[in-house]
Amino acid sequence: MRWDDYAAAWSELHGGFDPRKANFLVRGWVRIAYAVGSWLARRRVGPMSVTTAGLLICLAVPASVAALDRVGLFLAAVVVLVAALADGLDGAVAVITDRATRLGYVYDSVADRLGEAAWLVAFWLAGAPGWLVVTAGAASWLQEYARARATAAGMSEIGVVTVAERPTRVLVAIFGLLAAFAWAPLITAAAAVWLALALVAGTQLLLAIRRALTP
Template sequence: MLWDDYAAAWSELHGGFDPRKANFLVRGWVRIAYGVGSWLSARRIGPMAVTTMGLFVCLLVPLSVALLDRVGIFLAAVVVLVAALADGLDGAVAVISGRTTRLGYVYDSVADRVGEAAWLAAFWLTGAPGWLAVAAGAASWLQEYARARATAAGMSEIGVVTVAERPTRVLVAIFGLLAAFAYAPLITVATAVWLALALIAGVQLLTAIRRALAA
């Protein structure tokens, strides 16, 4: 499958948003997933298998911190990167191999939320206040819930790519853990950044939803 064909198919699965018109971060993320997904699809590795692998890798993030102490914080950052790559690949494999299903879409969404909970659990184990980690997770999950409900209500387009989309949360998790490896109290700053971005994203998304559904 050529890149343009893949981008068109990806757009249909993401509310009509064209990744070729996204900012460099989202566009680069989708492009990498396309390349690696093509490689996996050629070897007959299915999307559900990739999703499951990514979920198990996510669960290793808090385990690394809990079991390996300071070295585990650095390892956790590396594991988040691996998990994020796996997360971006399942959808790519599904599109390229023509194996997109509604069950797979739901499974992938649930796996994403569980994975982010694991990352924030690692933040808490590293030293972030529990209430702050819970608030950050809740704000992100509310954003995704609002998007899902808006789609169910008839919103045909994403409407906006917010400042706290999945690639941004991945970067906050990775660089937050790396910063905490250098100086542990910085994990609280990273958690606060996650929360702040999620709150801004919520306003962006709700504004777009109101505009789209009121039209």
Template sequence: MRAPDALDWDGYCARWSAAHGGYDPRRAPSLVRGWLRLGHTLGSALLRAGVGSPNTVTLFGLLISLGVPPVAALAPLGGLWAAILILLAAFADTIDGVLAVIADRATRLGQVYDSAADRLSEAAWVLAFALLGAPVWLAVAAGAVMWLHEYVRARATVAGLPDIGAVTVAERPTRILVAIFGLLATLFDDRAATLTMAIAVLVALVGLGQLLRAVVKALR
């Protein structure tokens, strides 16, 4: 059976907005908007090629992320290969959501799978930095604050938050870029893993503050 034509960018944004509490991705910061647009392009190509299962792509991305820690520990270019794996996993994480929207295959269970896969992936990335020399307590703190960011949003939605609350500086694209550039930096400086986790904690705390402010305003 021929795969259905992918929606154009405006049609995708309309469906994405409907699935995310009415937030229009065309109004998102340039980094987030650009990432979503790239995902739409790649997802559209996959859909035309007959790949239409979002859950399959989610699982593929998770498996790639779970390979990041052992690959990162390989000398001397572990950081480079681990960064490439995160980039591939990030593409998969974006494309699964795109497929769910443009192929009209979004499900509530799929959203649970995707969220769980994201958290497990980020835990694997944080573990990689610990293996590369970052203090364990700092790596755990980075993972915990990133997790808390998403937990607050999820609980606020259950409590009646009408949309995603706010697009913060600590959204998924930012975490991906911090991880990738941090891993690449470890090729040149032994202290890069520690510095990356410190930056991750700082960015996540700022993002959490932005989100909490929006949540309090919306639910008060």
């Protein structure tokens, strides 16, 4: 499948949002997923297998921090990167192999939330206050819940690309863990950044929902 065909199919599955017109971060994310997804598809790897692998990798993030202490922070950052790549690949494989299903879509969404929970648990194990970690997680999950409910009510699936989409949360997790590897107290700052971005993103999304659903 050529890139333009893939981008068109991806757009159809994401409420008409064209990745070719996205900012460089989102566009680059989708391009990488397309390239690696094509390689996996040629080897007949299924999308749900990729989703499961990504979730298991995510669960290794807090395990690394708990088992290896400071060195584990560096390893955890690497594992988050690997997990994030796997996360983008399941959808790519589904599109390229024409195996996108509603069940797979739900499973992928649940796996994403569980994976982010694992990253935030790693933040807590690294020293971030529990209340801050829980609040940050709740704020980002509320954004996804509101988007899902608004989509069910008639809004296009994405509505708006906020400042705290999945690629941004991945970067906060990676650089937060790396920063904590350099100096432990920085993990609290990373959790605070996660929360701040989630609050701004929530506001952006609520405004988009209001525009989309107000008669």
